Amino acid sequence: MTGCATRPAAPIQINLVGMNDFHGHLDATKFDYTSAAQPRDGARSPPQLAGGIDNIAAALQAWRRDDPSLLVVGAGDLIGASPAMSSMWADEPSLQALTMAGLFASSVGNHEFDKGRAELLRQQNGGCVSIVPERACQFAPNFKGAGFTYLAANVLDSATGKPFLPAYRIADVKGVKVGFIGAVLKDAASVVLASGIVGLSFVDEADAINAVIPDMRAKGASVFVVLIHEGGSTSEPFDKPDCTELKGPIVGIVKRLDPAIRLIVSGHTHKGFQCKVDGRTVTQAEMGGHVLSRIALTVDPATSAVLDIGVKNVVVKPGQYPPHEAVAAYLKAARARSEQALARPLARVSARTIGRKATPAGESAIGDLIADAMLNATRAHGVKIAFMNAGGIRKDLDVGENMVASYGQVQIVVPFGNTMVAMDLTGAQIRALLEQQWVRPGAAEDSILQISNGFSYTWNPAAPRGARVVPGSLMLNGRALDDASSYRIVANNFLAEGGDNFPVFKDAPNKFDTQVRDFDVLVEYLVKMDKAGTPFGLNMPAGRIQIVK
Incomplete structure (x- = not known):
């Protein structure tokens, strides 16, 4: 009797969507871009409306029909420096709309600290005790806080020496535990209000990220993704596959990361790119919700090794997908409330x-x-x-x-x-x-x-x-x-x-x-x-x- 070999399990595809620097842009705005599909010396596409939380939510809803396990993650500055429809209500409409759209986790950005640590904690956890009482809980009473998790491995509470917010969050996706680690540029203290970050220290990004890998492994994580509010730039089109000319602070950080980290979702510089740095994939999705990064990780289920990473930066076009009814209704209400107050x-x-x-x-x-x-x-x-x-x-x-x-x-x-x-x-x-x-x-x-x-x-x-x-x-x-x-x-x-x-x-x-x-x-x-x-x-x-x- 001959033995029969066990057939290797088929690779698993884990689908992510990355976004960054949303800055409370609930409405679509003009986006002037040069695509990799266009000749660099040819005619540019005219500016077009892109983004808008209703269109983002519609796209995510459609993509989830193909893969209900899809996770949406961010790289900071989701709020702050926002248009009036968000900022006049302490950015609560943006946090609520992103929650409704299914955001899972995001690194903090420097603009999350615009009103200081106490206000950031309120925006995460809910409540109405705020440094801006004339704005907080004015859009809706009893603000419940963001339904996603802000991450900050390199922002330490000086009193404890530990991260001020969770350093990471682990998700079980199709039987694979994927760990998401958040960080913000170490120089954030120079671009935020000093009185708002008393008692916090911003330490080296790569060191802080690497330091939490053993603890994540102990909890079963085998695939690691960095969400970092620091970036770079390239002269290459925002949607050019595997771009190679990336420059800026993110490059040095990536080169020092633990070898287990293969994917880095970045932000801060408001650029779109999908690049390779020392064999790792580094993405950024422009700003304002104009672009989303669709990311597919192919994982060996037996070893949890990442076999491949595919990225496609796509423009979020109005009306491209059937509407997300709840988010569309929420946006309509936000517009009506805000326009009445601001149109004077x-x-x-x-x-x-x-x-x-x-x-x-x-x-x-x-x-x-x-x-x-x-x-x-x-x-x-x-x-x-x-x-x-x-x-x-x-x-x-x-x-x-x-x-x-x-x-x-x-x-x-x-x-x-x-x-x-x-x-x-x-x-x-x-x-x-x-x-x-x-x-x-x-x-x-x-x-x-x-x-x-x-x-x-x-x-x-x-x-x-x-x-x-x-x-x-x-x-x-x-x-x-x-x-x-x-x-x-x-x-x-x-x-x-x-x-x-x-x-x-x-x-x-x-x-x-x-x-x-x-x-x-x-x-x-x-x-x-x-x-x-x-x-x-x-x-x-x-x-x-x-x-x-």
Whole structure:
């Protein structure tokens, strides 16, 4: 009698969907992209509407019909810097809609910390005790919290030395235990409000991720996926398979990860890519829900070895799939509630668009407007100069043909709800502050501060970093700044705590937080200008910042 061999079990396919940097974009928005299917030197596709939580949920519903075990995971910044429909309600509609769409887990991003650790815990666990009581639980009472799990292996509670949030979450998918590990960029502390993260430390991403692998193995995990809010960029199309030109911080992190980790879902840089780094797959799905990463892991059921990883970045197109009725109804209700509150006309302006496009010197029309509004709101505190960080300006003020700005249009420009903080700086400190625009350890790029009317200076792009401000060019109301004299200035509370890598602000004396928020400051100024018969509307920046030609 001959023995019969046991037939090897067929490989298992585990299907995932990755998303990142949703930023509360409940509605579809325009997406201008170049596909791998298009010639790079050919005509580009025109911008098209993409994303929208209703369309995302419809796509996920359709894909789950093919595989009910499909898991949806995120790589942070799902909320924060959000459009008005989400931010005016403390981002609760976005968290609820993502829960309804079936999100399983996500790493935290830096924007999850916009309102601090306590608010993030409330958004995760539910409740109405909030740093923003005028927004929390206003959309619906008794907010229950996100139905998915935020992960943060490298954000430690200084009191315990342990992760502030769960480091990982394990799912049993078709008999295979898949472990998802979350992390955020280790430099997150430099881009969030310092007072909101007291007692937290952000440690090396790769070290923190690798450290939890043994514990996950002990709990049966055999396939490991990293969800990380850190990224890179490539000149290759967002949907080019196995791209090879990825650059940025994520590359160095990936190269140091435990060999068992084969898939990394990234975020933060708002780029779309599906790349290979040292044989591992690294994905990112653009931002705002425009793109989703469809990921298929082929796993050997006998050994749990990952045999293959296939990725396809797909555009989320409106109407492509039958609607997810519950999410579509929820979005309709959110629109109605928000439009009623935000559609109220506010003030006339004299330009259809007051934009973020900067001059070669780094100045923008919307930056001029916001800095002037900040100065106007704080003159009573003796303020002479206002500074605004460009990263805090999220959209153009685009009012359309009627030339009347609404509350909603203003709110989306400055969605963070930062407060105005007055402080004192000497002329020498102001010059040092301006030099920090080009000397920013831990920052990916230069950042030119926007400045208020009456203040001006010139800088030389050919000069070394740290010595670019032209001597004698700093002027305030026609007079040169004196190095030894003290000047009252204002910045938002994010900058005032040294955010965005501007430590001069952090060390400034005589700080006073006015508790007046940026949105209210901008509203007050636009109304004031309208009533005075001189509505604001620079089509071009005012020329306060100049460069040596």
